[in-house]
Amino acid sequence: MKGYYGAIIATISFIIPSIIIMTIINKILDKFKDNQKVEKTLKYIRVIAFANILISCISIIERAFIINNNMNFKVIVFVILMSILLKKVKISSIFGIFFAGIIGILFKFCE
Amino acid sequence: MKLLEIFYIFSLLGIQMIGNVATMVPVFEKELINKRKLITKNELLDSITIGRCGPGAAIINTVSFLGNRIHGILGAVFATLGFIFFPFIIIILISFFINGFLESVVIKNFFTGALSFMIILIIKSMIDFAKMSLTDRNTMVIFIITLIILL
Numbered sequence: 001m002k003g004y005y006g007a008i009i010a011t012i013s014f015i016i017p018s019i020i021i022m023t024i025i026n027k028i029l030d031k032f033k034d035n036q037k038v039e040k041t042l043k044y045i046r047v048i049a050f051a052n053i054l055i056s057c058i059s060i061i062e063r064a065f066i067i068n069n070n071m072n073f074k075v076i077v078f079v080i081l082m083s084i085l086l087k088k089v090k091i092s093s094i095f096g097i098f099f100a101g102i103i104g105i106l107f108k109f110c111e
Numbered sequence: 112m113k114l115l116e117i118f119y120i121f122s123l124l125g126i127q128m129i130g131n132v133a134t135m136v137p138v139f140e141k142e143l144i145n146k147r148k149l150i151t152k153n154e155l156l157d158s159i160t161i162g163r164c165g166p167g168a169a170i171i172n173t174v175s176f177l178g179n180r181i182h183g184i185l186g187a188v189f190a191t192l193g194f195i196f197f198p199f200i201i202i203i204l205i206s207f208f209i210n211g212f213l214e215s216v217v218i219k220n221f222f223t224g225a226l227s228f229m230i231i232l233i234i235k236s237m238i239d240f241a242k243m244s245l246t247d248r249n250t251m252v253i254f255i256i257t258l259i260i261l262l
Contacts, residue, residue, distance in 0.1 A: 004203065011199060015175070018167040019187045022175040025161055042157060044253055049160035050244045051257040056133040057233050064226045075227045083231045093127055093138055093232065097225045104224020105217055 067110065074109050114189045117182060120147065121174065121193035128198060129225050132159060132169050137232035139177075140239070149181050152243055171195075 032038040064075055082100070091099075120142065127138050136159070143149045150158075158180070162173030171191060178190025205212055212218060245251055 007199070007203060011195060014168070015171050015191045015195065018165070018171045019175045019184070019191055021165050021167070022161070022172055023179055023184045023187060025165065026176060026179040029157075029161075042160075044250065045160050046153070046156045046244045047250045047253050048257050049156060049163065050240050051254055051261065052163065053133045053136060053159065053240070054237060055258070055261050056131060057237055060130055060134060060226070060233070061230055064223060064230055067223075072223075075223065078224075079227050079230055082228060086231060093141060094123065096228050097127055097129065100228030101221040101225040104220045104222070104227070108216075108220055109223040109227070110216060110219045 072109065074107055078103065078107075078109075114182065114185055117178065117186055118189045118193035118196075121178070121190045122196045124174075125194040126197045128170070128194075129222065129229055132162070132173060134226075134229045134233060135170060135173075136240070137229070137236035140236050141232070143177070150177060152239075154180055156240065156244065 029038075065072055067075075078100075124135070124138060124142060128135060136155070139155055140152070144152060144155065155177075158173045158176040159169075161176055162169045162171075165172045171194075174194045175187040175191045178187035180186075181190070245254055
């Protein structure tokens with residue numbers, strides 16, 4: 001049971017329940033698609049989900065901007081410069097992530 | 112839409128998975144809504160909502176819901192498998208030299224850099240979603256109450 005087979009089996013069995021449950025929920029949602037009450041409920045649930053996401057975003061921003069209880073000025077300057085650059089040049093997000101990571105290594109963002 | 116194409120699209124999304132569901136919102140938005148037009152914004156918000164409610168990992172639920180929307184149950188299978196494909200291989204590779212990997216300063220610097228790029232995308236898509244979900248007074252009131260409870 002050890003080794004790669006273990007890894008593969010464990011990962012697949014972790015995702016199977018998700019797929020089954022989401023398929024069932026999807027079918028049910030499709031059935032009630034035109035129902036006014038369901039539509040209204042979903043509208044308000046979306047707001048709550050948005051608030052949820054917003055809070056985890058704030059905690060992620062906090063994690064990047066604050067290091068050892070100090071403001072991480074390197075990261076802040078990088079974010080500002082990068083957002084100005086992104087308005088002018090369009091780059092794909094995969095390239096952007098690796099580019100930013102290499103900049104992070106070069107300028108030692110964690111110190 | 113072929114199943115292998117779904118696998119390919121979601122495997123590209125899987126490489127960009129840094130952080131949690133929130134950091135994936137801008138990436139999904141860019142790739143699935145703006146570029147390929149496979150889903151609508153409302154569907155994305157629904158999938159994140161339902162993914163968080165359901166049992167299991169939130170991001171896996173979200174991805175299988177999206178796959179379902181695109182191409183039924185087989186779409187869900189291929190989307191989820193595609194999404195975990197590269198992270199799986201990367202983790203297997205890392206397991207060879209796990210000792211000292213997470214403590215490595217170089218790796219920490221890399222992820223801080225990558226995260227700071229994600230922040231730009233996150234802020235953009237948060238503004239987008241705020242415009243879309245906060246449409247009238249009722250939604251504003253619910254939003255503020257939820258924020259107060261969660262903070």
